[in-house]
Amino acid sequence: MTSPQQYRARQYRAQGLVLKNVPFGEADLLVTVFSRETGKLKVVAKGARRSNSRMVGHFEPLTVTKLALSRGRNLDIVNQVEVSHNFAPLRNDLTLLTKGLYVLELVDGFGSEASPNQPLYDLSLEVLNALVENPNPDLVLRYFELRLLQVSGFMPELFLCVECRQPLEPEQHRFSPDAGGTLCLNCAPAGVQVRHLSLRALKVLRLLHRNRIDQLPQLQINDALEQEVKSLLGSAIDYWIDKEIRSNSFLKQLEHWSKTRVSSKAASPTQQPED
Numbered sequence: 265m266t267s268p269q270q271y272r273a274r275q276y277r278a279q280g281l282v283l284k285n286v287p288f289g290e291a292d293l294l295v296t297v298f299s300r301e302t303g304k305l306k307v308v309a310k311g312a313r314r315s316n317s318r319m320v321g322h323f324e325p326l327t328v329t330k331l332a333l334s335r336g337r338n339l340d341i342v343n344q345v346e347v348s349h350n351f352a353p354l355r356n357d358l359t360l361l362t363k364g365l366y367v368l369e370l371v372d373g374f375g376s377e378a379s380p381n382q383p384l385y386d387l388s389l390e391v392l393n394a395l396v397e398n399p400n401p402d403l404v405l406r407y408f409e410l411r412l413l414q415v416s417g418f419m420p421e422l423f424l425c426v427e428c429r430q431p432l433e434p435e436q437h438r439f440s441p442d443a444g445g446t447l448c449l450n451c452a453p454a455g456v457q458v459r460h461l462s463l464r465a466l467k468v469l470r471l472l473h474r475n476r477i478d479q480l481p482q483l484q485i486n487d488a489l490e491q492e493v494k495s496l497l498g499s500a501i502d503y504w505i506d507k508e509i510r511s512n513s514f515l516k517q518l519e520h521w522s523k524t525r526v527s528s529k530a531a532s533p534t535q536q537p538e539d
């Protein structure tokens with residue numbers, strides 16, 4: 265018999281941003297949510313693909329939801345869902361929608377399962393709102409990329425040489441995503457990628473680092489400078505996301521597979537999670 269305490273532990277609530285959903289079973293959805301309380305969650309919304317389901321439309325990417333959940337053996341089950349916010353202006357503009365989905369993709373890549381990262385959750389909502397309000401959505405994305413690295417513990421150094429720790433001289437600097445940020449011209453650590461870094465690009469990165477998104481000064485950025493900053497941040501994101509995916513999600517996936525194999529020996533294999 266289930267004691268009241270066990271019963272309470274099987275039920276929980278979470279607030280979260282829907283990152284993606286995929287069809288699951290005959291009429292269910294497997295939904296990836298980035299939750300403020302618990303980090304990334306994969307949950308099952310039973311019957312959510314039926315046209316008469318009360319849950320229809322509640323699990324679209326870019327929806328902030330309040331969920332009531334039950335723990336299942338492998339996947340947790342949604343009992344109730346309420347939409348708090350759905351970023352309608354992003355959905356109504358294809359260019360902005362693409363930028364919003366890019367934000368979700370990176371949150372999915374950097375967010376860990378069963379490991380909360382409240383600063384990342386707050387950052388993602390702040391940036392999605394800023395995409396709607398800020399006249400320069402591309403700058404918002406660069407801000408997001410830099411802050412994403414910061415809240416994930418991978419903030420690149422922008423003021424000293426990462427090797428000799430000397431302050432950088434103007435125009436005497438380069439950038440290495442894998443060495444951890446800026447390098448002076450004298451230091452060239454073996455086996456790392458080193459890139460050109462212009463003074464103007466360094467100043468943009470420092471501005472993004474110093475200011476909140478709603479306090480950024482109006483920047484006049486030409487195409488070449490915009491491309492340089494985008495490419496520098498992109499190289500740092502690619503470097504770390506690759507490491508994250510390999511070290512984090514892949515190991516968790518292995519862990520999950522080994523658990524599933526153990527439990528499937530005890531029970532007949534089924535695609536449906538137990539609730």
Ligand SMILES: [Zn+2]
Pocket residue numbers: 425426427428429430447448449450451
């Ligand atoms: Zn140096």
